[in-house]
Amino acid sequence: MGSSYVVIGDGIAGSSAAETLREQDPDADIRVLTDEGEPLYNRILIKEFAKGKLPEAPIAIHEEDWYEERDIELSLNTHVTAVDVEDRVVLTHEGEEIPYDDLLVATGGTPGQLPVENSDADGIYHFWTFQDARGIRQRAEQADTGVIIGAGLLGIDLAAICGAHEVSAHYLMRGECWWRYAMSPDGAEIIHNAMRELDVTPVFGCNTERFEVDDNGQVVATIDDEGNRYDSEFVGIAIGLNFNTEFLQKADIELDDGIVVDEYMRTSNPHVYAAGDITRFYDVLLGDYTQNGAWGSAKSQGQVAAENMAAAEPTTEFRWVTSYSITHFDFPFLSFGHPTEGDRYIERRYSDTEWRRIAIRDGRVVGGVLIGDLAPQNTLKRLIRQETIVDGHEEELLSESVHEESIAPAIEG
Numbered sequence: 001m002g003s004s005y006v007v008i009g010d011g012i013a014g015s016s017a018a019e020t021l022r023e024q025d026p027d028a029d030i031r032v033l034t035d036e037g038e039p040l041y042n043r044i045l046i047k048e049f050a051k052g053k054l055p056e057a058p059i060a061i062h063e064e065d066w067y068e069e070r071d072i073e074l075s076l077n078t079h080v081t082a083v084d085v086e087d088r089v090v091l092t093h094e095g096e097e098i099p100y101d102d103l104l105v106a107t108g109g110t111p112g113q114l115p116v117e118n119s120d121a122d123g124i125y126h127f128w129t130f131q132d133a134r135g136i137r138q139r140a141e142q143a144d145t146g147v148i149i150g151a152g153l154l155g156i157d158l159a160a161i162c163g164a165h166e167v168s169a170h171y172l173m174r175g176e177c178w179w180r181y182a183m184s185p186d187g188a189e190i191i192h193n194a195m196r197e198l199d200v201t202p203v204f205g206c207n208t209e210r211f212e213v214d215d216n217g218q219v220v221a222t223i224d225d226e227g228n229r230y231d232s233e234f235v236g237i238a239i240g241l242n243f244n245t246e247f248l249q250k251a252d253i254e255l256d257d258g259i260v261v262d263e264y265m266r267t268s269n270p271h272v273y274a275a276g277d278i279t280r281f282y283d284v285l286l287g288d289y290t291q292n293g294a295w296g297s298a299k300s301q302g303q304v305a306a307e308n309m310a311a312a313e314p315t316t317e318f319r320w321v322t323s324y325s326i327t328h329f330d331f332p333f334l335s336f337g338h339p340t341e342g343d344r345y346i347e348r349r350y351s352d353t354e355w356r357r358i359a360i361r362d363g364r365v366v367g368g369v370l371i372g373d374l375a376p377q378n379t380l381k382r383l384i385r386q387e388t389i390v391d392g393h394e395e396e397l398l399s400e401s402v403h404e405e406s407i408a409p410a411i412e413g
């Protein structure tokens with residue numbers, strides 16, 4: 001148990017950890033460092049702001065008073081450049097040295113850049129911060145044409161933003177369908193049709209080669225590797241995250257495309273914990289190391305890390321089935337658990353807007369995607385949590401209403 005805690009990152013993981021640390025350890029010194037210029041805000045709502053559907057105010061979660069009331073010292077615009085894990089000191093860009101007994105790293109990721117000509121032109125946006133959302137909204141309000149690159153969950157937000165601002169857009173995807181790692185073309189077709197209704201045209205098998213700019217350095221078009229030209233006064237790129245671990249390069253902490261932690265959120269150094277998107281964590285339900293990129297999971301990891309940091313010995317396990325929903329269309333969409341971690345997949349389409357895919361690994365459900373009808377989600381998540389063997393029950397898993405008694409009579413609600 002430490003009496004002096006430093007938390008790097010004031011996203012949902014870092015902020016929920018600081019709150020839990022204060023609850024668990026009323027007398028401790030707690031300091032939160034963030035390189036953003038504003039305290040915690042709702043990152044999953046910034047898309048609604050960018051669409052023009054929400055004003056700024058409801059996006060904020062904490063004002064600076066929130067930290068003062070809890071005697072938590074918050075430092076905004078403070079970039080951490082290094083951690084000395086031997087002497088237990090954090091170094092900031094201004095040369096400040098901040099000692100700690102226990103450290104939490106909750107620094108998330110930064111959007112990857114497309115390594116092509118003119119990718120830094122004006123009018124080309126990546127989407128992670130509230131500041132990004134402000135720029136995207138302003139640009140999309142003015143643009144008539146757009147291009148979206150990156151066929152994952154964040155790309156859909158960019159498509160919806162184009163739709164909301166009546167930007168006629170092309171959505172360029174390298175594969176044969178949207179989110180090809182978790183979807184089949186049959187299920188993805190539902191999403192493609194919904195995009196078309198927003199005047200966002202999916203283009204498959206397409207690699208971006210360069211951007212054309214005008215004399216003012218503004219993007220005007222996107223060119224693919226077959227020479228096709230797409231007018232684009234607005235370009236949104238969402239091709240994945242680079243995890244923010246540069247400041248740990250000299251620290252003796254195990255990294256593997258993120259920070260490796262056990263089920264207690266503890267890194268390879270006993271005085272350093274990590275939480276949120278940045279972690280490659282041991283998932284006790286999956287029986288393997290994996291990553292989550294979702295708000296609820298990051299919040300829970302922050303709380304679990306903090307409980308363990310404040311305890312004499314870590315005992316609280318992270319046991320969580322994550323979910324991520326998309327609400328831009330007339331039908332609901334939910335990804336749950338680890339939809340890409342199966343050793344086999346079963347799926348069925350029920351109508352033009354209803355589809356289900358379930359990932360199974362070692363005979364157990366580990367995740368899936370539901371479109372249209374989300375009613376089976378509670379049962380499917382319970383099957384994951386209970387680690388139920390479902391071999392031989394594929395038909396029940398795909399039946400319109402999933403009755404868990406027929407799969408696992410012994411499961412208790």
Ligand SMILES: Cc1cc2nc3c(=O)[nH]c(=O)nc-3n(C[C@H](O)[C@H](O)[C@H](O)COP(=O)(O)OP(=O)(O)OC[C@H]3O[C@@H](n4cnc5c(N)ncnc54)[C@H](O)[C@@H]3O)c2cc1C
Nearest residue numbers: 009011012013034035043080107108276277293294295298
């Ligand atoms: C547009 C958008 C839409 C999303 N929609 C959903 C959704 O619908 N559902 C869902 O579940 N999830 C969604 N997500 C993902 C979700 O927001 C993230 O999983 C979650 O916010 C991760 O929280 P975190 O605290 O781990 O990291 P972050 O929120 O990324 O916070 C990390 C913080 O650390 C700071 N930092 C990084 N490096 C340093 C450093 N060296 N020094 C100081 N500070 C540093 C960063 O600036 C940042 O403020 C969305 C994300 C985005 C961007």
